[in-house]
Amino acid sequence: MERFAPLLDGLIFTPARNCKLTLMKEYFRTAPDPDRGWALAALTGELNFREVKASQIRALVMERVDETLFDLSYDFVGDLAETVSLIWPSRHGVNYVPSLSEIVTELHEATRIDAPARIGRWLDALDPTGRWALLKLVTGGLRVGVSARLAKTALAEWSNVPLEEIESVWHGLAPPFADLFRWLEGHVPRPAIEGQPTFTPIMLAQPLEDSYLGKLDPADYRAEWKWDGVRVQLVGRGGQRRLYSRTGDDIGAAFPELIAAMPGNVVLDGELLVMRDGEVASFNDLQQRLNRKLASSKMLAEFPAWVRLYDILEEGAEDLRPLPFDRRRARLETWFASAKPDRMDLSPVIPFRSWDDLKELRAGARERSIEGIMLKRGDSPYVSGRPKGPWFKWKRDALTLDTVLMYAQRGHGKRSSFYSDYTFGVWRDDELVPVGKAYFGFTDEELRRLDRWVREHTVDRFGPVRAVEPQLVLEIAFDSIHKSTRHKSGVAMRFPRVHRIRWDKPAAEADNIANVERLIT
Amino acid sequence: MSIAAPRPETWIRTTAAGLYCEPGDFYIDPRHPVPRAVITHGHGDHARAGNGQVLATPETIAIMQLRYGDGAGAVLQTLSYGEALTINAVVVRLLPAGHVLGSAQIVLDYRGSRVVVSGDYKRRADPTCAPFEPQSADLFITEATFGLPVFRHPPDDQEIDKLLHSLTLLPERCHLVGVYVLGKCQRVLVLLRRAGYEEPVYVHGALLGMTELYERMGVALGPVLPATGAPREALKGRIVLAPPTAPAEPWSRRLPDPLVAQASGWMRVRQRAKAGGIELPLVISDHADWDELTATIEEVKPGELWVTHGAEEALLYQAGKMGFRARALSLVGYEDEE
Numbered sequence: 001m002e003r004f005a006p007l008l009d010g011l012i013f014t015p016a017r018n019c020k021l022t023l024m025k026e027y028f029r030t031a032p033d034p035d036r037g038w039a040l041a042a043l044t045g046e047l048n049f050r051e052v053k054a055s056q057i058r059a060l061v062m063e064r065v066d067e068t069l070f071d072l073s074y075d076f077v078g079d080l081a082e083t084v085s086l087i088w089p090s091r092h093g094v095n096y097v098p099s100l101s102e103i104v105t106e107l108h109e110a111t112r113i114d115a116p117a118r119i120g121r122w123l124d125a126l127d128p129t130g131r132w133a134l135l136k137l138v139t140g141g142l143r144v145g146v147s148a149r150l151a152k153t154a155l156a157e158w159s160n161v162p163l164e165e166i167e168s169v170w171h172g173l174a175p176p177f178a179d180l181f182r183w184l185e186g187h188v189p190r191p192a193i194e195g196q197p198t199f200t201p202i203m204l205a206q207p208l209e210d211s212y213l214g215k216l217d218p219a220d221y222r223a224e225w226k227w228d229g230v231r232v233q234l235v236g237r238g239g240q241r242r243l244y245s246r247t248g249d250d251i252g253a254a255f256p257e258l259i260a261a262m263p264g265n266v267v268l269d270g271e272l273l274v275m276r277d278g279e280v281a282s283f284n285d286l287q288q289r290l291n292r293k294l295a296s297s298k299m300l301a302e303f304p305a306w307v308r309l310y311d312i313l314e315e316g317a318e319d320l321r322p323l324p325f326d327r328r329r330a331r332l333e334t335w336f337a338s339a340k341p342d343r344m345d346l347s348p349v350i351p352f353r354s355w356d357d358l359k360e361l362r363a364g365a366r367e368r369s370i371e372g373i374m375l376k377r378g379d380s381p382y383v384s385g386r387p388k389g390p391w392f393k394w395k396r397d398a399l400t401l402d403t404v405l406m407y408a409q410r411g412h413g414k415r416s417s418f419y420s421d422y423t424f425g426v427w428r429d430d431e432l433v434p435v436g437k438a439y440f441g442f443t444d445e446e447l448r449r450l451d452r453w454v455r456e457h458t459v460d461r462f463g464p465v466r467a468v469e470p471q472l473v474l475e476i477a478f479d480s481i482h483k484s485t486r487h488k489s490g491v492a493m494r495f496p497r498v499h500r501i502r503w504d505k506p507a508a509e510a511d512n513i514a515n516v517e518r519l520i521t
Numbered sequence: 522m523s524i525a526a527p528r529p530e531t532w533i534r535t536t537a538a539g540l541y542c543e544p545g546d547f548y549i550d551p552r553h554p555v556p557r558a559v560i561t562h563g564h565g566d567h568a569r570a571g572n573g574q575v576l577a578t579p580e581t582i583a584i585m586q587l588r589y590g591d592g593a594g595a596v597l598q599t600l601s602y603g604e605a606l607t608i609n610a611v612v613v614r615l616l617p618a619g620h621v622l623g624s625a626q627i628v629l630d631y632r633g634s635r636v637v638v639s640g641d642y643k644r645r646a647d648p649t650c651a652p653f654e655p656q657s658a659d660l661f662i663t664e665a666t667f668g669l670p671v672f673r674h675p676p677d678d679q680e681i682d683k684l685l686h687s688l689t690l691l692p693e694r695c696h697l698v699g700v701y702v703l704g705k706c707q708r709v710l711v712l713l714r715r716a717g718y719e720e721p722v723y724v725h726g727a728l729l730g731m732t733e734l735y736e737r738m739g740v741a742l743g744p745v746l747p748a749t750g751a752p753r754e755a756l757k758g759r760i761v762l763a764p765p766t767a768p769a770e771p772w773s774r775r776l777p778d779p780l781v782a783q784a785s786g787w788m789r790v791r792q793r794a795k796a797g798g799i800e801l802p803l804v805i806s807d808h809a810d811w812d813e814l815t816a817t818i819e820e821v822k823p824g825e826l827w828v829t830h831g832a833e834e835a836l837l838y839q840a841g842k843m844g845f846r847a848r849a850l851s852l853v854g855y856e857d858e859e
Contacts, residue, residue, distance in 0.1 A: 012791065013800050019691060019780075026690060065670070066842075072835045073671045077790055086671035086789065128675070132791075410769055410798060416781055417773040451771075464769070464798050 005133035015412040024154035037176025044148035085131035159184035172196035201384035205391035261342040267314035275306035280369030284482035321382040441497030473502035526633035529660035545611035561640025562624035580623025617651035618642040621704030644813040661823035665831030699765035699783035723748035725763035
């Protein structure tokens with residue numbers, strides 16, 4: 001815990017991705033085995049033991065601390081784990097600080113009954129940061145702002161092994177990842193993963209500017225709709241089945257109906273959607289199913305999952321990735337016709353002759369489930385990562401709204417003296433309702449001017465946030481807008497960014513909530 | 522205390538202007554100008570401008586002159602630690618409080634009855650000021666800024682190590698440390714020197730005068746340079762000390778990729794540090810933590826305890842459990858400033 005606790009402590013306070021990476025690289029460089037493997041498991045969400053409940057933690061502290069003093073402290077601090085870590089009385093003479101691996105090993109063995117006593121012993125020996133880290137660990141969910149992808153990126157940067165290689169062996173390994181670290185440090189060859197249902201890093205497309213089209217020959221490219229869901233990879237290998245997100249997270253447990261529908265001995269690339277009566281439901285519906293560990297039977301019935309297939313990477317023992325796209329497409333169609341999997345269909349190839357044809361199709365596709373068009377070279381092999389040239393995504397034009405700046409928040413790092421995060425709203429009668437937040441889309445010069453404007457028009461302050469006079473119109477661009485129960489205005493935007501700053505436009509002429517509701521999909 | 526000694530509440534009380542000693546006819550740390558004031562220490566919420574006669578330690582008087590010039594008071598009188606001065610029938614002594622340079626507890630003896638006003642204080646060693654001297658009292662008036670058992674300040678050197686470690690890990694970033702102008706700034710400087718950090722430390726203009734005053738008073742701070750006017754490139758990987766509000770101000774844009782740290786007892790609570798946009802919280806406080814507060818009460822063994830500014834409720838409860846008669850003294854106007 002001597003190294004792991006300060007790592008978590010540093011990660012939670014560090015907003016910048018690069019600094020988070022620096023902290024993790026330093027940890028992987030200096031922490032011993034098997035501690036660093038368990039830490040990696042904790043950061044990537046692969047540490048599983050029975051979670052300790054908040055009530056058990058509270059009971060533990062009540063054996064040692066006066067209840068009135070605890071309640072007053074909890075009221076002030078507002079977070080149970082933190083209150084306990086700070087108020088816990090240190091015991092003189094108890095100074096054996098347990099290692100992370102000792103803690104993990106003991107917790108794996110612990111029963112519901114004896115886990116709290118073990119935790120109490122460790123809390124006695126740790127300092128406040130160590131106690132806080134331990135409580136985060138045992139109550140589940142570190143929430144230190146690190147995704148599994150970022151932790152793997154740190155491994156890649158530390159070891160100079162490409163991220164794709166780490167991702168492709170990842171699901172063939174298990175904590176505490178001794179073989180992974182030995183490989184990354186160059187002591188042994190890459191761990192053997194043949195026959196295991198591992199993830200293959202996916203192939204991504206470059207964004208396409210309209211002006212670039214003239215340089216491309218339409219005959220070289222195939223077109224498909226870009227569906228508004230999430231990219232997934234389905235892996236059936238060696239009698240096992242997995243569903244992976246585009247970043248290689250195993251999300252199968254949340255989609256049991258897809259796991260059940262998956263045929264074996266094939267690796268497929270597709271778009272995860274919610275489908276009702278042959279109609280693609282909104283992205284918002286899909287979100288009900290995402291970011292959940294498990295799905296209830298009610299969720300399964302209300303938001304049925306579906307995969308629209310784009311590609312086939314492996315069939316039986318044959319690796320199809322080196323084949324050109326056209327040959328893979330033919331193999332996908334043949335395989336689909338014979339396998340007839342449930343809950344899946346093929347994403348159609350759109351016939352076109354010229355770029356103008358396609359432009360017209362793209363403009364006409366107002367179906368909410370279509371984000372734009374994908375262009376793929378007919379001769380392109382399937383290459384992990386985002387190679388330049390073979391695949392393009394050609395998104396529909398963004399939607400825009402004229403909104404009024406309501407609040408501005410200070411940024412972090414380079415932006416810590418700038419009010420750079422803007423909450424904007426639209427009119428509902430005489431009142432502004434916030435509809436979103438944007439923090440990019442402007443130049444450095446515009447940021448300086450916005451910052452000055454915020455300082456000169458502040459009407460109230462709440463910590464790092466300033467409320468401003470409702471006078472400045474921000475034209476916001478976004479990809480789509482959805483109903484949301486999580487936001488006060490009842491709507492949520494996807495990818496909002498500042499499109500133009502309308503220094504000229506009177507705030508009264510900004511859009512109202514009715515204009516917003518018309519754009520909801 | 523002799524049988525005849527008057528009870529403390531008969532000769533000392535709170536008024537709109539602050540704590541008032543009736544037989545001596547003076548106020549302690551008054552909130553607005555009064556004819557006669559005794560000042561515990563130089564922080565702006567305790568030492569205000571515009572009083573008539575002002576009595577304080579020589580250091581506190583110097584600090585008030587630096588801050589207020591001619592506004593420091595019509596008549597300034599110094600009283601060194603341990604010396605006695607009789608004002609009417611009240612014997613006044615100032616004893617070190619260990620809070621900042623010149624900070625004092627005010628000890629008042631009146632007809633066999635003794636009141637000790639702690640002012641702001643701490644108990645751990647601070648190389649920039651004299652250590653707190655406990656004194657027995659019939660009435661002890663204590664601060665309670667950190668009067669909750671979640672506040673147990675870690676050792677200073679551990680926090681300074683955090684800062685120095687961050688500098689080695691992120692050598693491209695300027696480390697901007699928020700510090701209070703009086704006390705914290707100079708203490709952090711001395712702690713850095715004791716940890717072996719000999720590089721120049723850059724400071725915001727608002728800290729320069731006080732830092733020079735400490736040097737004049739014999740507190741060696743090592744090489745200190747003004748941050749304003751230093752070339753941007755020169756500040757990479759350097760420590761810059763500035764008031765806690767500086768990171769939010771355009772002033773900080775001269776700094777290369779600043780990492781915002783803050784040295785304060787409030788940094789103990791993560792949510793509070795995070796909400797303030799602090800990347801590197803350093804728990805370094807000039808106030809007594811919970812253990813210091815309760816140990817001091819135990820040591821002073823006052824006949825009665827009054828608890829002022831801070832988290833009174835928990836400390837009153839704890840004092841009651843320890844067998845002391847205690848009540849809250851609502852003195853408004855003091856800040857949580859650290």
